[in-house]
Structure formats: C-alpha cells, structure tokens
Amino acid sequence: MMPALQDTAVHLSDRHFRTIAELIEGQVGIKLPPGKRLMLEGRLHKRVRALNFSDLNEYVDNLFEADHFDTELTHLIDVVTTNKTDFFREPQHFTFMREVAVPALLKLHGRRNANLKIWSSASSTGMEAYTTAMVLDDMTRSESRFQYRILGTDISTAVLRLARTAIYTRDVLAPVPESFVKRYFLSSRDRSRGEVRVVPELRRMTHFMRMNLMDASYPVDRDVDIIFCRNVLIYFERETQRKVIEQLCSHLRPGGYLLVGHSESMIHSAVPGLKQVQPTIFKV
Numbered sequence: 001m002m003p004a005l006q007d008t009a010v011h012l013s014d015r016h017f018r019t020i021a022e023l024i025e026g027q028v029g030i031k032l033p034p035g036k037r038l039m040l041e042g043r044l045h046k047r048v049r050a051l052n053f054s055d056l057n058e059y060v061d062n063l064f065e066a067d068h069f070d071t072e073l074t075h076l077i078d079v080v081t082t083n084k085t086d087f088f089r090e091p092q093h094f095t096f097m098r099e100v101a102v103p104a105l106l107k108l109h110g111r112r113n114a115n116l117k118i119w120s121s122a123s124s125t126g127m128e129a130y131t132t133a134m135v136l137d138d139m140t141r142s143e144s145r146f147q148y149r150i151l152g153t154d155i156s157t158a159v160l161r162l163a164r165t166a167i168y169t170r171d172v173l174a175p176v177p178e179s180f181v182k183r184y185f186l187s188s189r190d191r192s193r194g195e196v197r198v199v200p201e202l203r204r205m206t207h208f209m210r211m212n213l214m215d216a217s218y219p220v221d222r223d224v225d226i227i228f229c230r231n232v233l234i235y236f237e238r239e240t241q242r243k244v245i246e247q248l249c250s251h252l253r254p255g256g257y258l259l260v261g262h263s264e265s266m267i268h269s270a271v272p273g274l275k276q277v278q279p280t281i282f283k284v
Contacts, residue, residue: 012041016060024080027073028155029214030235032080043079078158085124087131088175090230093259094135096281097226101257102136105225106144108255115147117224121248122232123152123208126163133202134180151220153211163208166198213244223253231261245271249284258282
C-alpha cells in the first residue's frame with residue numbers, strides 16, 4: 001500500500017495562504033477568503049509539479065525570487081481568476097444595445113458612417129466581445145450603416161490566448177441564434193474535434209490586450225461608447241469597486257453606457273454623475 005501524502009504536501013499553511021491572498025488582493029483587487037483555500041490548492045498543484053517543487057508551501061516560499069517573480073505572478077493570476085463566460089450571457093444587455101444604446105449613440109455622433117467604440121473590460125475568453133460583434137454586424141446589414149471597433153481586456157494571459165484564436169467547442173454555441181451560428185462561425189475540417197472558429201470578418205473588428213483594472217491608468221481611448229464590466233466587480237471590496245468604476249467612466253464619451261453584471265446593480269451610488277437607465281445599465 002502506498003503511504004499517505006503528508007498534509008504539508010497537499011495543503012497550504014495558514015501563513016502561506018495569507019501570503020498569496022494578500023498578494024492577489026494587492027495586485028488585482030480580488031479577495032481570497034479562507035473558503036477559497038481548497039480551490040486555490042487544487043489549482044496550484046499542477047504548477048507546483050511543473051516547477052518541481054516538493055509541495056505548495058515550498059512554491060510560495062520561492063514565489064518572490066527576483067529572477068522569476070513577474071513571470072510567476074502572471075501564472076498565479078491565471079490560476080486564481082475566475083473566467084466564467086458564455087455567448088449572449090445576460091441577453092437583455094444585447095437587446096438594449098440593439099434597440100436603445102446604438103440608435104441613441106448614432107444620433108449622438110450626428111453623422112453617417114459613425115465609428116462606435118466598444119470595450120469589454122473583463123473579456124475572459126472573448127465570448128462577450130464576439131457576441132457584441134455579431135449583434136453590431138447584424139445591425140449594419142439591416143439598419144444604419146456604421147463602423148465599429150471592439151476592445152477586449154483581461155488580466156489573465158491564458159484566456160486572452162483563447163480569445164485571440166477565437167476557437168471554441170461547438171457545445172458553447174447553444175445560446176447563439178442559429179442564423180448567427182451559420183453566418184459567424186466556421187466548423188473545423190476535422191468534425192471529430194467538435195470545434196468552431198469565429199469568422200475572420202469579426203476577428204478583424206476585435207483587438208485583445210492584457211490590462212489590470214487595478215492599474216492607476218488605462219491605455220484606452222477616452223471616447224468609448226459602451227463599456228461592459230460584468231461579473232468582476234463582485235470580487236472587489238467596495239472602495240476598489242468605486243475606483244474602478246470611476247476610472248472606467250472617465251473613458252466613456254458623454255452619453256456613453258456602462259453595463260455591469262446582475263449582482264452589481266448598486267455600484268452607481270458611489271459614482272457621481274452616473275445615471276441608472278436600467279438595473280444593470282448606466283449612462284454618463
């Protein structure tokens with residue numbers, strides 16, 4: 001019979017867990033309460049094995065070595081961030097964009113061939129950005145002519161790689177209208193792989209880059225028309241939420257819209273000048 005693994009090999013000590021929790025909150029604003037310890041341990045084991053450390057605590061002890069700290073911090077952020085996303089997640093936002101926001105913004109631009117700027121500020125694997133692209137492209141086919149560009153940003157390098165390749169398994173297309181599936185996705189030549197890829201026309205309209213919402217400034221234009229920041233603020237403390245929302249709103253053009261997640265509808269109360277249009281939709 002194999003001997004049982006020692007607890008020190010499979011669990012973080014209280015001190016080492018606090019070290020990671022404080023580091024992550026300081027770097028990306030995400031709180032890791034004690035209830036997240038098992039999740040963190042489970043996600044770190046693969047990285048510990050890859051680096052040939054004997055256990056989790058040795059990994060943390062070596063985390064701050066100057067010669068690899070920046071690289072390892074990037075891996076650690078990838079491990080701890082939650083990247084739940086879907087095509088057409090919270091679909092009422094895309095209905096609002098089509099029926100209210102875009103017509104109002106085109107009127108505000110006051111010219112034909114307007115160029116709308118949309119920012120998915122916690123873009124994960126890109127499904128939010130590509131859903132936006134599908135809706136906007138469909139509008140240009142049937143309604144007013146306009147140009148658009150979509151920016152997707154995220155702290156996780158792993159999900160940004162997926163977003164840039166725009167390759168997904170076919171099962172994630174369930175929320176996508178069938179007409180959009182036929183128009184905006186290409187099937188893999190190897191059908192056994194069960195993969196699809198967003199068409200080049202939409203990929204050309206999107207750009208992805210790594211960005212931390214905790215940064216003091218964002219390398220983004222200050223005349224953005226619509227910003228999505230959905231289901232990420234819930235991981236921040238209230239003061240951090242306020243700072244992030246203020247910073248995001250400083251990049252919206254007057255009359256632009258901020259869309260947040262269904263659990264984040266009260267954030268506007270801390271930001272002067274932000275008007276609530278619907279429970280999760282705000283306007284500057």
